Amino acid sequence: MTETQKKATGKGTARHTCQMCGRKQGLVSRYHILFCRQCFREWAPKMGFKKMD
Numbered sequence: 194m195t196e197t198q199k200k201a202t203g204k205g206t207a208r209h210t211c212q213m214c215g216r217k218q219g220l221v222s223r224y225h226i227l228f229c230r231q232c233f234r235e236w237a238p239k240m241g242f243k244k245m246d
């Protein structure tokens with residue numbers, strides 16, 4: 194396995210993206226759904242989640 198492949202598969206997070214907007218940063222996983230923090234803040238109240246801050 195090359196270094197590039199290790200980086201691509203090592204942490205297993207690079208392929209995860211926000212289900213709503215496709216962002217890769219600040220992902221939050223709840224109920225098998227991946228949100229970025231921005232989308233989570235927008236959707237959490239609508240889905241009945243409480244604030245996490």
Ligand SMILES: [Zn+2]
Nearest residue numbers: 211214229232
């Ligand atoms: Zn998002």
